[in-house]
Amino acid sequence: xxxxxxxxxxxxxxxxxxxxxxxxxxxxxxxxxxxxxxxxxxxxxxxxxxxxxxxxxxxxxxxxxxxxxxxxxxxxxxxxxxxxxxxxxxxxxxxxxxxxxxxxxxxxxxxxxxxxxxxxxxxxxxxxxxxxxxxxxxxxxxxxxxxxxxxxxxxxxxxxxxxxxxxxxxxxxxxxxxxxxx
Amino acid sequence: xxxxxxxxxxxxxxxxxxxxxxxxxxxxxxxxxxxxxxxxxxxxxxxxxxxxxxxxxxxxxxxxxxxxxxxxxxxxxxxxxxxxxxxxxxxxxxxxxxxxxxxxxxxxxxxxxxxxxxxxxxxxxxxxxxxxxxxxxxxxxxxxxxxxxxxxxxxxxxxxxx
Numbered sequence: 001x002x003x004x005x006x007x008x009x010x011x012x013x014x015x016x017x018x019x020x021x022x023x024x025x026x027x028x029x030x031x032x033x034x035x036x037x038x039x040x041x042x043x044x045x046x047x048x049x050x051x052x053x054x055x056x057x058x059x060x061x062x063x064x065x066x067x068x069x070x071x072x073x074x075x076x077x078x079x080x081x082x083x084x085x086x087x088x089x090x091x092x093x094x095x096x097x098x099x100x101x102x103x104x105x106x107x108x109x110x111x112x113x114x115x116x117x118x119x120x121x122x123x124x125x126x127x128x129x130x131x132x133x134x135x136x137x138x139x140x141x142x143x144x145x146x147x148x149x150x151x152x153x154x155x156x157x158x159x160x161x162x163x164x165x166x167x168x169x170x171x172x173x174x175x176x177x178x179x180x181x182x
Numbered sequence: 183x184x185x186x187x188x189x190x191x192x193x194x195x196x197x198x199x200x201x202x203x204x205x206x207x208x209x210x211x212x213x214x215x216x217x218x219x220x221x222x223x224x225x226x227x228x229x230x231x232x233x234x235x236x237x238x239x240x241x242x243x244x245x246x247x248x249x250x251x252x253x254x255x256x257x258x259x260x261x262x263x264x265x266x267x268x269x270x271x272x273x274x275x276x277x278x279x280x281x282x283x284x285x286x287x288x289x290x291x292x293x294x295x296x297x298x299x300x301x302x303x304x305x306x307x308x309x310x311x312x313x314x315x316x317x318x319x320x321x322x323x324x325x326x327x328x329x330x331x332x333x334x335x336x337x338x339x340x341x342x343x344x
Contacts, residue, residue: 032335041190042254053328057335071190071232072255085192088280111338113331133338135331141254143286159334161327164290179326182258 034061035109035132037100037123039085040068043115043139046181048072050113050137064103066119086118097122104130115139115181116149124156138162140180146170184310185245186215186227187238188272189253194220195278198270201303202249203227208307214241247310252284257291264320266313267297268306296321 036047036058044065051058062079073080083099086092100122112127113135114120120136127134136157138150143164154160154171162168163180186202188195199220206213206226213227216238223229242248242263250256252271260267269288272278291297296318298309 032338034335042256045255045258049323049325050328050331054332054335057332068190068192072235075234111335135334137327137331139254140258141252141283141287143290145283145286147283161330163327178330181325181327182254182323 031060032057032111033107033109034058035064035104035107035112035123035127036061037064037112037114037119039117039119040066040072042141043117044072046115046137046140047113048076048078050115050181051078062107062109064100064119064123083119086122088118093118093122097126100126104132111135113137114153116147116153118149120149120153121156124153128156133158135159136161137181138164138167140164140182142167183212183214183241183245184209184247184249185241186213186217186249187256188216188218188220188251189256190218190232191251191253191272191279192219193272193278193280194218194222195251195270195272196220196222197276197278197303198249198251198306199224199229201306205307209310211246214245247313249306249310251278252288254287257287257297258323261291261296261318261321262323264318266316266318267291268300268309268313269297270300270303270306 036051038044038047051061062081063073064081066085067082081103083096086096104126109132111133112123114123115137116139124134134157136153140163144166146167160174161176161178165177168175168177188198199215199217200222202213202215203224203226215224215227215229217229217231239259242260245265247266248260249268250260252269257269269291271284271288274282288299292299298313300306300309
């Protein structure tokens, strides 16, 4: 069955480094709340794969994406919020700040993780104001040229990854290459 | 069967859908197209606009050749099956996307020997025939980055607790 093998690939990344021997009981009870924020299409596909690979680390989490992301998220157990597409319009970006602020104050996540695109800008601005940890992963589609969102969000990211070695020198020294999400 | 897929993007991809519709009678095999937001409606092929991920995976597993736009999810889903793949990147100048970024991933996939990229839509028939001779192995989705992110989250957790 093709569908079965698709899910098997997903589950293969579940084991992580065994440096958790010092785990206290409180570590097990206390969960980080993660916000996966991205536009729809390929950006969302990559973040869903990341969430699935993270397993129990991501059990307290929700997605924040554009309307249109429902084809990848409906009928799944992933919780989601949808906001309107920003595209290239800076005014819509400001309007979205308010939406995102409302969601963040209600959910109070600890970490924001994004694969782009521009939806990451309002989300990371607020995340920094709310002292959340921010992790940005440049989309796997970016192979050669840095994207505008990446350039902006670089300054708002605690951890910044690219998925192409060629992109490393195009951003600052904070950028890391550790392979791909897919 | 040839599967044509243009993903979930909100702009249409008439250039590809119209061409494949014209070629369908010449190809002499079943063509199924996922046309997304494309306004042009095919006359010679089966088509639908959007569907669930499991149905698109099912179609990919049954297809002999897959013709895809340059979107990341479409490309990596196809690579899982090791099927002949022809990529037509969406281009800004035809109103198919907001920029030309799809060329980068398409070119990269081609450099791995896993796809043939079509820039001039009139060359697509030759590309489809050429792709059938490609020998690609299935490439599972198992990147190394999730593990690194997982470790960051673990240390983040400890930092928050202190």
